[in-house]
Amino acid sequence: MKKLFALVLVFALLVSISAASAKDVVVAFSQIGQESDWRTANTDDLRNAIEGHAGWKLVYDDAQQKQENQIKALRNFITQDVDYILFTGVVSTGWDEVLKEVNEAEIPLLLIDRIPDCADKIDYVAAFGGDFVEEGRRQIAWAGEYLKSIGKGDVDVNIVIMEGTTGASAQTGRTEGNLKALKEYPHLKLVGQQSGNFTRAEGQAVMESWLKSIDKIDVLIAQNDDMALGAIDAIKAAGKVPGKDIIIVGCDSVKAAFDAIVAGEMNATIECTPLYGKFVVPTIEALIRGEKFDKTVVHPEEGVFDMDGGIDLGTVKSIKAADVIATRQY
Numbered sequence: 212m213k214k215l216f217a218l219v220l221v222f223a224l225l226v227s228i229s230a231a232s233a234k235d236v237v238v239a240f241s242q243i244g245q246e247s248d249w250r251t252a253n254t255d256d257l258r259n260a261i262e263g264h265a266g267w268k269l270v271y272d273d274a275q276q277k278q279e280n281q282i283k284a285l286r287n288f289i290t291q292d293v294d295y296i297l298f299t300g301v302v303s304t305g306w307d308e309v310l311k312e313v314n315e316a317e318i319p320l321l322l323i324d325r326i327p328d329c330a331d332k333i334d335y336v337a338a339f340g341g342d343f344v345e346e347g348r349r350q351i352a353w354a355g356e357y358l359k360s361i362g363k364g365d366v367d368v369n370i371v372i373m374e375g376t377t378g379a380s381a382q383t384g385r386t387e388g389n390l391k392a393l394k395e396y397p398h399l400k401l402v403g404q405q406s407g408n409f410t411r412a413e414g415q416a417v418m419e420s421w422l423k424s425i426d427k428i429d430v431l432i433a434q435n436d437d438m439a440l441g442a443i444d445a446i447k448a449a450g451k452v453p454g455k456d457i458i459i460v461g462c463d464s465v466k467a468a469f470d471a472i473v474a475g476e477m478n479a480t481i482e483c484t485p486l487y488g489k490f491v492v493p494t495i496e497a498l499i500r501g502e503k504f505d506k507t508v509v510h511p512e513e514g515v516f517d518m519d520g521g522i523d524l525g526t527v528k529s530i531k532a533a534d535v536i537a538t539r540q541y
């Protein structure tokens with residue numbers, strides 16, 4: 212018995228020595244900040260995926276919405292000689308130099324979420340992110356098709372577009388999709404277009420000022436759910452009924468938006484998933500095995516959720532939020 216115990220002890224010791232001596236895989240992540248529920252879910256998901264992986268370590272940097280902080284973080288990652296870099300840029304321009312430095316340091320780069328404009332000029336392994344132009348198209352198409360479905364397809368309707376952080380690819384892409392799709396629905400009249408910076412507080416403030424300066428607002432398109440939720444507070448404070456007096460379409464499909472839809476205060480949300488851990492982990496595992504990638508671009512499949520379901524947007528049909536709320540992960 213004693214011998215067996217000693218043997219087990221030696222074995223355990225050997226295992227722990229080999230585990231400690233194996234070099235950790237260091238994955239560094241330059242995150243934009245924490246402006247929205249989407250961003251929190253994105254950070255949590257990647258943190259869990261990487262820290263939950265045996266032998267992997269996360270080096271995390273929150274840039275607090277500042278490009279210069281992100282540039283500093285990337286240079287720090289290079290100095291630390293991390294093994295892999297995950298990157299999403301607060302705005303789409305101004306990354307050429309620092310990402311070339313990442314390339315020169317031969318650190319494999321994985322782009323997630325907002326893809327920088329210089330992507331075609333640099334090397335990266337893969338890019339995982341939403342199809343922002345399509346998301347913007349879906350927002351307008353949802354409003355247009357919904358109005359048709361309630362017999363208001365040929366009534367003039369006033370619409371406002373609340374944009375995300377100016378210059379972020381999530382904003383430029385969604386705005387491009389919004390404006391292109393508006394041409395298909397000539398009864399939707401654009402009466403306001405302003406940034407709410409992807410935050411609840413700014414969404415509320417912009418809606419407050421619109422309600423004072425614009426006579427009639429029928430539809431709010433908010434380029435993320437947080438701004439839509441802030442706007443709901445402003446609409447209520449102005450004595451109007453969100454979801455009825457003003458139709459509200461958000462983007463992201465975070466839990467709080469599902470709650471608002473089920474409560475009848477918001478009409479629809481276009482999904483943009485923040486859950487990239489399931490793409491990033493297998494990619495890094497494959498790189499470790501020696502597999503090669505060449506700028507693989509993946510837009511995850513995404514849905515549209517609303518009060519009643521059944522609105523046909525061509526590429527996708529909406530699903531009733533109440534039917535799937537229990538299955539949502541973020």
Ligand code: GYE
Nearest residue numbers: 246247249250381409435
């Ligand atoms: O929609 C918004 C977030 O880049 C897709 O950023 C992301 C956007 C998301 O703050 O809520």
